[in-house]
Amino acid sequence: MKKIASILFLILTISIYGQSKMNQYNSSGKKHGKWAVYLDNEWKEIKDSSKASFIKYTYFDNGTNLYPMGPRDKSWMLKNSNGVSSTTGLVILNGEYSWIDKKGQLRAVDVFKNGEYVMHKFYYSNGKINQIFDYTKKYKGQDYTYTISEYNKDGKMKFYIHRNGTSGWMLYEGSEDDLK
DSSP states (O other): OHHHHHHHHHHHHHHHHHHHTBSEEOTTSOEEEEEEEEEOTTOOEESOGGGOSEEEEEEEETTEESSOOOOOOTTOEESOOTTOOTTTOOEEOOEEEEEEOTTSOEEEEEEEETTEEEEEEEEOTTSOEEEEEETTOOGGGOTTOEEEEEEOTTOOEEEEEEEEETTEEEEEEOOGGGGO
């Protein structure tokens, strides 16, 4: 009985400690660390988790959201919601989610793994790729950095890196060599 009580106490302690590490503010009152973001069926951010359909996670560095999710066009529809509806309840984003416009044209793809952003792809209305945010490619192995590949309508690519620099979080033009 003592062994079971000890195990339960350990599990409770770990779960309380783990929960205390999310949605924290720093000493300046700014969001810092891992945060839960609640989304409705159209992926609009909402504060009330009881009205949410989806949850994703993001990270803040002294108030700066490191993995922001841009708004979706009101006319876009979520093509594949992995069986989630407003009656399913709160679901952690996991897998690939495609957004289509009124003409049935693919406009965006979001990829998540257990609520964490993996990749975002945005398409021009002609179906060609516009931007790819790849959250798995890190600047020289540094945490919380990622790459952005931006393509003009002719298909020419510019490569950007989002990282913490001397002036805070910044976006700068780089090259694939910066990833090594």
